[in-house]
Amino acid sequence: MKASQQLTTNLQAVLVDLIELHLQGKQAHWNVVGKNFRDLHLQLDEIIDDARLFADELAERMRALQAVPDGRSTAVAEGTSLPPFPAGLVDTKDTVTLVVALLRGTVQTMRDVHDQVDEEDPTTADILHGFIGKLEQYAWMVDAENLAPTATVVTPEGADKAPTT
DSSP states (O other): OOOHHHHHOOOOHHHHHHHHHHHHHHHHHEEEEEETHHHHHHHHHHHHHHHHHHHHHHHHHHTTOOOOOOHHHHHHHHHHOOOOOOOSSSEEEHHHHHHHHHHHHHHHHHHHHHHHHHHOOHHHHHHHHHHHHHHHHHHHHHHHHOOOOOOOOOOOOEEEEEOOO
């Protein structure tokens, strides 16, 4: 099968957002500061690694479809739908908000092109499904850092007593 121009364009849009997610994730990783720094720093490594792997898998799928992926920095800068990550040190709370927006933006690009991709090549749509599932899971996990609990915790009766041996 040879990809149509529309399929190539749609996959290129996803590719540049995945590359941009990887690059901005690195920027966040290097410059996050504040409470729970280490946990977020390590979690960003996981996201970055997957974004890079996803970009590579998608680019190789494009080549399998005889499309030509463009991962040059100019193509990424001109083609990404993601907002830029700020320069300088960024507090963990703000980093969480920004990274969740990047993850959701990348997923939105995939959802925007999904139906057209699926119509022409269900196999590639299946690949996007896997990416969407993992990136949405990351968005949930990162976003949990800033969420407020809603449960009322009641201490069980006797929990304040030391166990006897």
